[in-house]
Each structure stands twice: as structure tokens, then as C-alpha cells.
Amino acid sequence: MIKVVFFDLDDTLVDTTRLAEMARRNAIENMVRHGLPVDFDTAYGELLDLISEYGSNFNRHFDYLLRRLELPTNPKWIAAGVIAYHNTKFAYLRTVKGVRRILLDLQRNGYRLGIITDGDPIKQWEKILRLELDAYFDEVLISDYLGVKKPHPKIFQKGLKNIGAKPREAIMVGDRLYSDIYGAKQVGMRTVWFKYGKYADRELEYLDYADFTIDSLDRLPEILRGLKFEKESEEGSDKEVHAD
Amino acid sequence: MIKVVFFDLDDTLVDTTRLAEMARRNAIENMVRHGLPVDFDTAYGELLDLISEYGSNFNRHFDYLLRRLELPTNPKWIAAGVIAYHNTKFAYLRTVKGVRRILLDLQRNGYRLGIITDGDPIKQWEKILRLELDAYFDEVLISDYLGVKKPHPKIFQKGLKNIGAKPREAIMVGDRLYSDIYGAKQVGMRTVWFKYGKYADRELEYLDYADFTIDSLDRLPEILRGLKFEKESEEGSDKEVHAD
Numbered sequence: 371m372i373k374v375v376f377f378d379l380d381d382t383l384v385d386t387t388r389l390a391e392m393a394r395r396n397a398i399e400n401m402v403r404h405g406l407p408v409d410f411d412t413a414y415g416e417l418l419d420l421i422s423e424y425g426s427n428f429n430r431h432f433d434y435l436l437r438r439l440e441l442p443t444n445p446k447w448i449a450a451g452v453i454a455y456h457n458t459k460f461a462y463l464r465t466v467k468g469v470r471r472i473l474l475d476l477q478r479n480g481y482r483l484g485i486i487t488d489g490d491p492i493k494q495w496e497k498i499l500r501l502e503l504d505a506y507f508d509e510v511l512i513s514d515y516l517g518v519k520k521p522h523p524k525i526f527q528k529g530l531k532n533i534g535a536k537p538r539e540a541i542m543v544g545d546r547l548y549s550d551i552y553g554a555k556q557v558g559m560r561t562v563w564f565k566y567g568k569y570a571d572r573e574l575e576y577l578d579y580a581d582f583t584i585d586s587l588d589r590l591p592e593i594l595r596g597l598k599f600e601k602e603s604e605e606g607s608d609k610e611v612h613a614d
Numbered sequence: 615m616i617k618v619v620f621f622d623l624d625d626t627l628v629d630t631t632r633l634a635e636m637a638r639r640n641a642i643e644n645m646v647r648h649g650l651p652v653d654f655d656t657a658y659g660e661l662l663d664l665i666s667e668y669g670s671n672f673n674r675h676f677d678y679l680l681r682r683l684e685l686p687t688n689p690k691w692i693a694a695g696v697i698a699y700h701n702t703k704f705a706y707l708r709t710v711k712g713v714r715r716i717l718l719d720l721q722r723n724g725y726r727l728g729i730i731t732d733g734d735p736i737k738q739w740e741k742i743l744r745l746e747l748d749a750y751f752d753e754v755l756i757s758d759y760l761g762v763k764k765p766h767p768k769i770f771q772k773g774l775k776n777i778g779a780k781p782r783e784a785i786m787v788g789d790r791l792y793s794d795i796y797g798a799k800q801v802g803m804r805t806v807w808f809k810y811g812k813y814a815d816r817e818l819e820y821l822d823y824a825d826f827t828i829d830s831l832d833r834l835p836e837i838l839r840g841l842k843f844e845k846e847s848e849e850g851s852d853k854e855v856h857a858d
Contacts, residue, residue, distance in 0.1 A: 404743065445756065446748070449739030460704065495693030499648065504690070512689065 372560065372597050374535045375476055378544030379487035381567035384497050385464045390426065393458035400454035406447045408439055463500055468587045473506045475591050484509035486529045488519050509533045521553025545569050547576035555579040562593060616804065616841050618779045619720055622788030623731035625811035628741050629708045637702040644698035650691045652683055707744055712831045717750045719835050728753035730773050732763050753777045765797025789813050791820035799823040806837060
């Protein structure tokens, strides 16, 4: 019987990819507005290349963008980018559609909830607190604090231990087939792949580790009802339960 | 004849000290609200001590605050501090009272305007652009880009050169007797000490370098009118001008 639902954070609870794209577009737009002598498409394309090479947590994107464009360093242009980037991130931070309603529904049905995420712990907590999501969760685990990253089993085992559940009592919901789904499956959890955001068609070689695939979180309560039915049959319940 | 007015940025054009105090108070308040097990006064006092020892540009204030309070590191509390700090800085960034009106007045009267400031160039430009002050100024010089800090003469000389003025054609307005007033005087500029913010009663050993002392920027147009009169007499103008 499933008692605990673990969620990944980025692109599962928080609409990160969409927000990052808006923030980057607004940053370039504001840099051009303040005199960056390059057209939007050229600068934005170069920024995307840079991010794919240096990673999204690299903290000198705008600085390096000028180098790539063979422009002199210019703190005014960089500041214009930083301002628009941060303003967008602050103003448009949102949960993925349906998140708050579904979390309430799961809580009402007695499930305990947890977050298992990678990333910088302070930045991850910033998103959780800005969205006031903290009250929903019994456990928030950020892998950096254990010195590992998903899919390392340690982070999932720690999550189970902290919340007091056995692997088969827990289900992991996440957008990444490798880190979330393969990772959780390794330690014996059930898995729901949320096909959403930039990983919606990547890492498909791990698709076999997904017990369920959904493209909307609205499907989650239904899956949990189904699993309840399955378990009760397996355990030889005398009362037959039909999923409606 | 004065043709150029240079301003310092922090606590001269931008109300930095007041803003920083608000931001720090709100940060501690939000940390306590999210579970920091210390009362407000203890935590705030400790933060002020930390800032006076490590400097205000140290970027691990909240992290070190926990160490000083002998508490375990906790990314949730740190994130709570960071959020409230940034929200306050974004929402309450303001010019010093009267700035915009006075800049317009000086421009209408034909003065060219410049900023000469220390500090991180991107952060300084962030303040200028967020307040949309850039359009008022012909020249913005941030000392870091020359590898020096005020009162080093190089930054003042560079300001004069870029704007095309001789030292006696320029006046420097700033809140710091050492960096702004002593610095500008060294290269031969006139000086106006703006007695404001946390340096209003410090560095008084450099008071002699201030040609004028004001506690409101509203006095600036009047001082400039006075200097006009003085210069024309010195140059032996045949027409006597009386300041009204």
C-alpha cells in the first residue's frame, strides 16, 4: 500500500523550464534595449549555446555572452540582463498546473508527501518558500547535502528513512527518466514519469523503469487509487475493490 | 566656471544605508518566522556585528550568521533570509529625497553630470538602471574597472578626461569625506560634502577638504549659483552678478 508520494522539484512541482526561458528572453531584450549592439535572435541563440555548454547554474552567463559576441565587457549591459532575468524569475515563478490542488487532494487522502531534488539547497528552498509549498511536505531532501546526486540510491534511501516508509510504500513522481525514475526504481519504489518540460523526450533508454507515464499531474490521484486496488488484491483482501 | 557636477552613488544619489537596514531587518524577521530558534534582537545584533567585521559585500552573511549563533547550517532558514533581503531591495530601492528634481534642474541649467563610484560594477549599474537614472548622466565611472578605489586620483582624473573638463570646472558631491571629498580635492575639483547616511559623522579629519557641507541636496543649485558669481568676479567680468 502506497503511503508516501515523493516529488521532484524542477519541472514537476515548479514550472522551471518555462520560467527560465521567459527570464532569458527578457534578459536579452533588456540588454539590446540598453545598447547591446547585436540583434535579439543572434544574442539569444548565442546565450542558449552558452548555457548548453556551461550548464544552467553557471553564474557568469551574461559576462561570457559578451565574450562570445566579441564585445568588450560592459557592466551596464550585464546589469540590464541581470535585472530583467531576476525580475522575471521573481514575478513569474509558478507551480506546474494543478500542483496545489493535487497536493491538497493527496493530503486529504492520507498520503505523506516529500520532495527529493538535486540542485543548490538555498536556491531550491527559495523556490519552495516563495511559492509557499513548504507546509504541504513532511520531508524535503536536497541531494547536495548528502554529497550525491540523483539517481544515487542514497538520496532515495535517506528520504524513505526520514519519512519512515519502506520502498514499496512509496512512489516517486518526476520529470527525468534517469535521475528520478531509474533512481527511485533502483531502491524499490514505484515510479511515475511526468513527461513534461525539456526532458519530455530525453533519456528514453530508461523508459522501462517507469511504472506509469503521465503528461498531466491530474492523473496522479487516479494512479494512486489503482495501486490501492492492486495491493489489496495481492494481499488477498476478501473485499474486491473496483477502480471507478 | 563650473561645467560639470560629479556625484557619488551610494548614500548620495541612492538611499543605500536606509535600504540595507530595511533589507537586513526583514531578512532576520523572515528567518525567525521560518523557524530560526533565536529571538529577533539577538539575531539582528549578531548580523550587524558580522557585517562590520566581514564587510557589507561579503556574500555569505546568512550562512555565517548561523555559525555565529552555533546553529547547524540550514538552507531553509538561509533561503528565508535571502528572499526577504532581495524582495526588500527590489521593492524599496529609492533615490535620496529630491534627487530627480535636482538632476533635472542642473541639466536645465546646462551642467553636464557624472557619477564616480566605487563598488561592484554590475551591482552599481543595477541600481542606476533599476532607478532609471542613466539618462541623466553623460559619464558613469566605476573605480573597479580601473583597478583602484576612491580617493585614488586616477578615477577622478579619468572622469574629468572622459567628460572633457578641467579640474576647476568640476565639482564633486559625495557622502564620504575621505573617498569623495579628499579624493576630488586632491585633483583640484571643488567639493560638496553631503552629510548623510552612516558616514554623516565619520572621517571628520578630512573636513577641511570640503568646500561646502550640506545636509540636503536641495542646497546644490544655490551653491552652484554662488560659484558662478565667484568665478565671474575672479575672471574680471565687467558685469557684476549678484546671487539672489
